[in-house]
Amino acid sequence: MARALSADDVAARLRARFGDGVEVVDQHGHAVATVPADRYKEIVRFCRDEPELACDYCEFTAAVDFGPERGFEVITHLYSTAHLHHVRLKVAVPHEAPVIDSIADLYVTCDWHERETAEMFGIRFEGHPQPVKLLLAEPFQGHPLRKDFPLMSREAKPWPGAVEGEEDEDE
Amino acid sequence: MRWCSSPSSLPCDAARTRDRERGRGWALLGYGPLGNPFTSEAVGNYYDQYGVVLAVATAGALLVVVAFTAGRLIAPSRPGVGDKLVTYESGIDPVGEGWSQGQIRYYIYGFLFVIFDVEAVFLFPWAVVYLDIGIEAVVAMTVFLLVLSVGLLYAYRKGVLRWV
Amino acid sequence: MGLITEKTPLASIQPVKFLLNWGRRYSLWVFNFGLACCSIEFIAGSTSRHDFIRLGVIPFAHGPRQADLLVVAGTLTDKMAPVLKRLYDQMPDPKYVISFGSCSNCGGPYWDSYSVTKGVDQIVPVDVYVPGCPPRPEALLHGIIKLQEKIRDEDIREKFASGTSAVS
Numbered sequence: 001m002a003r004a005l006s007a008d009d010v011a012a013r014l015r016a017r018f019g020d021g022v023e024v025v026d027q028h029g030h031a032v033a034t035v036p037a038d039r040y041k042e043i044v045r046f047c048r049d050e051p052e053l054a055c056d057y058c059e060f061t062a063a064v065d066f067g068p069e070r071g072f073e074v075i076t077h078l079y080s081t082a083h084l085h086h087v088r089l090k091v092a093v094p095h096e097a098p099v100i101d102s103i104a105d106l107y108v109t110c111d112w113h114e115r116e117t118a119e120m121f122g123i124r125f126e127g128h129p130q131p132v133k134l135l136l137a138e139p140f141q142g143h144p145l146r147k148d149f150p151l152m153s154r155e156a157k158p159w160p161g162a163v164e165g166e167e168d169e170d171e
Numbered sequence: 172m173r174w175c176s177s178p179s180s181l182p183c184d185a186a187r188t189r190d191r192e193r194g195r196g197w198a199l200l201g202y203g204p205l206g207n208p209f210t211s212e213a214v215g216n217y218y219d220q221y222g223v224v225l226a227v228a229t230a231g232a233l234l235v236v237v238a239f240t241a242g243r244l245i246a247p248s249r250p251g252v253g254d255k256l257v258t259y260e261s262g263i264d265p266v267g268e269g270w271s272q273g274q275i276r277y278y279i280y281g282f283l284f285v286i287f288d289v290e291a292v293f294l295f296p297w298a299v300v301y302l303d304i305g306i307e308a309v310v311a312m313t314v315f316l317l318v319l320s321v322g323l324l325y326a327y328r329k330g331v332l333r334w335v
Numbered sequence: 336m337g338l339i340t341e342k343t344p345l346a347s348i349q350p351v352k353f354l355l356n357w358g359r360r361y362s363l364w365v366f367n368f369g370l371a372c373c374s375i376e377f378i379a380g381s382t383s384r385h386d387f388i389r390l391g392v393i394p395f396a397h398g399p400r401q402a403d404l405l406v407v408a409g410t411l412t413d414k415m416a417p418v419l420k421r422l423y424d425q426m427p428d429p430k431y432v433i434s435f436g437s438c439s440n441c442g443g444p445y446w447d448s449y450s451v452t453k454g455v456d457q458i459v460p461v462d463v464y465v466p467g468c469p470p471r472p473e474a475l476l477h478g479i480i481k482l483q484e485k486i487r488d489e490d491i492r493e494k495f496a497s498g499t500s501a502v503s
Contacts, residue, residue, distance in 0.1 A: 136450060137414035144449040153447035245346075245355060246428075247337040247495045253424035259398055262418030 004085040005052065007031035013053065017046060030086040040074075040091050041101040047078055047087055048106055055080045055087050058107035061114055063093075063121045065147045071095045072121055076103065076110070093123060102128040120145040279331045290319050337495070346492045359403075359429065360486035361391035363479075366402030366426065368419065370409025373436035373469045377408045380472035387472075390479050399425040404482075405459070406475075410438035410445055411452040423459045429491060433478055434461045437468045444468065 005013075010031035011024035022043070024033045035043050047055040055078035064073045071094040078087045093100050102125035104111040114125045115134040122143035125131065133140070142149055249255070258265040293315070301308040326332055340346040346355060367377055380387050381394045388394065396402035399422045411419060423432070434455050437443035442453030455461060462485060465478035 135414075137412070140413070140450070142449075149449070151447050151449060153453075159447075243337075244339045245337065247340055247491065249428045249495075254421040255424045257421060257425065259400065259425060262422045 002083050003052070004083050005031070010053065010085070010087055013050065014043065014046075018043060027088075030088055032088045032090065034090045034092070037091050037093060037100055040089070041103055041106070043089060044076065044078070044103045044106055047089075052083070053080065053087065054082045057081050058103075058109050058113075059086075061103070061110045061117060063117045063123060063145075065121060065145065067147055068095050072098055072123060074100055074117065074123065098123040099126055100124075101126050104128050119143065122146065276334060280334075283326065283331070286322070287319075290316075340491050341495060344492070347490055352490065355491060356487050356489060359491075360483040363392045363404040363431070363482075364396045364402045365392050365394050365404040365406055366396045366399050366422070367394060368405055368407045368409075368422065370407070370411060370415065371436075371438065373408035373438065376467075376469040376472055377406060377435060377475060380475040385472035385476060387476055387479055390476065390483070392479055399423075400427060402426055403430050404433065405430065406433045406435050407439040407455045407459070407461075408435040410443065411455050411458070412450050413452055414450070416452050416458050419455065420458050429494065431462045431482060431486070432459050433463045433465060433482060435465045435475060435478070436470055437466055440464045440466060 007024060007026035007030070010033070011022075014022045014024060014033055018035075018039060021036045021039065022033050024031055026032070033043070047053045057079045059077040059079055061074065061076045063075065066073060071092055074091045074093055076089045076091075078089070079085075080087075091100060098121070100123060102110070102114055104114055104125070105127070111129065112134055114128055115131065117123055118125055118128075118131060119133045119136050120143060136144070258269065260266070294312070297308065297312050301312065339351070340355070345351055367374065369375075369377055379385065392404065399405075403426065405423055405426060407419065423430070432455075434440050438445060438451070439455045442448075442451050445451040446453050452458065463478045463482045465474050467474050470478075
């Protein structure tokens with residue numbers, strides 16, 4: 001029987017099982033859980049197998065680069081087609097040792113998502129069956145979506161317009 | 172319906188009468204369904220049709236020869252530039268062999284087609300003349316068709332008529 | 336071979352040249368290399384409203400070996416560049432290239448990307464550039480007419496004598 005869980009219900013279940021390392025907030029009706037990296041795979045498996053969570057569909061696995069102090073954040077968005085609720089997991093991964101467990105054996109679709117995240121950010125997914133480049137050309141070197149990756153075109157000609165985050169005084 | 176192509180403008184009976192009066196012995200045998208085949212006019216008509224076929228075949232061959240020769244003369248040719256001779260596989264490196272294993276069903280299909288096509292080749296001229304020849308032609312063709320249908324029944328029982 | 340066009344100066348005589356160029360420019364078979372949004376405009380150009388078939392350009396050749404016009408429509412990424420080069424090589428001479436849209440002219444709005452080839456003229460020699468993002472189908476018709484005018488004024492012997500039909 002389909003019963004969509006609210007963010008608080010998801011929080012209750014996750015914290016009951018995994019303790020206080022998990023923090024859950026509600027963003028636009030989705031439960032967003034920040035989880036520690038060492039329990040990431042366990043928590044994903046719990047979300048998939050637990051009958052009340054039953055997240056059988058992985059929408060995407062991606063990453064964000066917050067700079068050298070904060071490091072990367074790997075984001076996995078899960079959805080339950082039975083109960084029609086979303087669960088998003090965020091994992092902080094440091095810049096110096098960007099390694100995290102791969103969930104490609106839990107969700108087959110994450111295979112390609114993790115390959116793309118790996119080539120774009122340089123994060124290594126432990127246990128991934130085929131960690132080769134997905135989208136970038138074979139001879140490409142570097143990890144383009146990192147904040148410190150220089151765009152050659154922008155080195156030659158800087159961005160002429162407004163930059164997001166820097167307000168213009170006339171605005 | 173009697174079909175007689177008289178070599179002259181006279182209808183069959185009148186032509187027969189005329190030739191008999193002129194004392195031509197073979198006129199006594201009567202005209203067959205195609206009229207008298209031995210006049211030079213009829214012989215000319217007989218070969219005319221083959222001439223048309225020959226002319227069409229020659230024109231077809233000439234078309235191909237002229238097209239390719241014109242290409243040879245006019246089109247520039249750069250045979251080995253870059254990747255020109257690489258097997259086409261949407262631009263990526265081709266994998267595997269260009270040959271694939273043929274399937275037995277195509278052979279069976281072609282084989283049965285040839286047999287029954289040859290049967291049809293015999294049926295077409297028969298269909299034109301059987302009314303003139305009479306009941307013997309019908310009986311003979313029926314026997315022929317029955318023999319061939321035994322072969323078809325055998326093929327059906329063997330299961331080769333299923334497209335698997 | 337090209338006995339008439341390459342070995343003799345017969346192809347430079349005005350009547351012969353006119354005839355050969357006329358035949359070549361009104362019977363272009365296009366191998367549409369549609370990569371992104373510009374390919375939709377290309378397809379729109381092939382539908383009945385705009386219809387570049389009436390200019391003699393027969394679309395959707397079955398492969399590069401049956402085409403003599405390559406229309407690169409859309410963004411060319413670095414991963415796709417060798418594919419484009421190979422398909423261009425597999426076209427028989429004489430061949431022409433139209434670069435359709437700003438992404439294939441110069442990289443377009445993605446000129447600062449890490450993976451976009453900024454202009455297909457780095458890979459293949461381009462005859463006509465059609466600007467726009469995306470260009471309207473009328474712009475494609477205009478580009479084809481410009482190419483036909485270019486072919487009309489072309490001396491095929493010069494084109495192949497200098498051996499510049501392919502970028503090395």
